[in-house]
Amino acid sequence: MNLLKVLAAVSSMTFISRILGFLRDILIARIFGAGMATDAFFVAFRIPNLLRRLFAEGAFSQAFVPILAEYKNTRTLEETRSLIDHITLLLGIALIIVTIIGIIAAPLIIYASAPGFSADPEKFSLTVELLQITFPYILFISLVALAGSILNTYGKFNIPAITPALLNLAFIGCALWLTPLIDPPILALAWAVFIGGALQLALQVPFLLRLQLLPRIRFRNPDTGAWRVIKLMGPAVFGVSVSQISLLINTIFASLLMTGSVSWLYYADRLMEFPAGLLGVALGTILLPSLARHYNSSSNEEYSRLLDWGMRMTILLTLPAALALALLAIPLVTTLFHHGAFTDHDVWMTREALIAYSAGLLGLILVKVLAPGFYARQNIKTPVKIAVITLIATQLMNLAFIIPFQHAGLALAIGLGACLNAGLLYYKLRSHKIYQPQPGWGIFFLKILIALTIMGIVLWFAMGSNVSWLADSAMTRAIRLCWVIIIGASSYFGALWLLGFRIKDFTKQQAI
Secondary structure: OEHHHHHHHHHHHHHHHHHHHHHHHHHHHHHHOOOHHHHHHHHHHHHHHHHHHHHHHHHHHHHHHHHHHHHHHHOOHHHHHHHHHHHHHHHHHHHHHHHHHHHHOHHHHHHHHOHHHHHOHHHHHHHHHHHHHHOOHHHHHHHHHHHHHHHHHOOOOHHHHHOOHHHHHHHHHHHHHHHHHOOOOOHHHHHHHHHHHHHHHHHHHHHHHHOOOOOOOOOOOOOHHHHHHHHHHHHHHHHHHHHHHHHHHHHHHHHOOOOOHHHHHHHHHHHHHHHHHHHHHHHHHHHHHHHHHHHHOOOHHHHHHHHHHHHHHHHHHHHHHHHHHHHOHHHHHHHHHOOOOOOHHHHHHHHHHHHHHHOOHHHHHHHHHHHHHHHOOOOOHHHHHHHHHHHHHHHHHHHHHHHHHOHHHHHHHHHHHHHHHHHHHHHHHHHOOOOOOOOOHHHHHHHHHHHHHHHHHHHHHHHOOHHHHHHOOHHHHHHHHHHHHHHHHHHHHHHHHHOOOOHHHHOOEOOO
């Protein structure tokens, strides 16, 4: 298995989903803009989405995949199936309980997560209603994460990567056809979340059947491996999801700022999540099972080389993405969102948040690469300690930045906190002698910096003035943005090629 090809395939599937995600956001921006209704929806959606990242894609996957890989490599198929059956039963019971509690306690949850909304009874009531519709998403998507973890461990990366596209399709369909039929119209987006979660779960089932790993409901004493997953999962919530906890706290702060702040942060976050999803999620997805396999076979040297490969790929692709997000903030925001109810003021406010987010993009993606270095070894303690330090530091930065920079200060705190998280993870990997850098990092960095400088100059002149993007028509903006992105990417990768970079230098073969 060529990991570079797998990364390209997974990123391609993720790219399709992200493009659909942008279409969904364009529709939302055009129909609803950035105001009371969208603030209410984004808060209501962020809570189950946060739980998804905390318990499903975050803590659960990081705890489950290493143990599942251990069973796959050292146990029989029946023992592996038993592990899957038992963990599914435990997870399912917990999810049903959490979902029921979440629906009943929706008013308390909103009061705690967005206290600023309580000053506006209409806004508060709407947010509660939206949350009650969206909360079952955590049930669906956690089971989706379980299925995706199984498929990824068995080398079936493409299906879990394309699955999120169904949520975006549900958003697009409901925004177009359900919005005119429901009052208030924003409820259509909440039902899109519910429908999208169910569709994602349904897509995974046939592929689990092919592997003969579809979970069976069997009430008996759980497999010891299932309890190991549960024990690892609790601490892992902090270890892999600190940025998501910070985002929730940011929502609390943003709810206290001017109307629109929650929405501006959301739209900026969506743009920042595009490269984070294409690279960070894809790398984390393929690295964790491979690292777990090397740990189980005691191949420490190859373990270190795999981490080194992941870090080089991250730096190679993330730094130009971060620079492009900062320089092209206005072109991106105007092209994607400046339609209908989304005003010029919304563009400038979203730009501020996006530039702040871009400062931490490298840290956000490096965490996805470095954290599996611990979780594949079933080491929870170290990343948890780092996560707690990061969370505290991020909230201190929130307090320091919110007054002078308003909502952009909240975004900057998230980014700098992620960089701190990544730096501490790297330090601990080195000090524990888990990771040893391969030769050539100095010249690698120098070449990347030269290529970035060339790309930055090209983008600066190619994009023109920010004001011109506000005046252009939608079609003109789209054409200009495509041209600017193409010429910017060509200048970066062309410079790297002239400096001696070749695709074959980044290939990485792994056994399934």
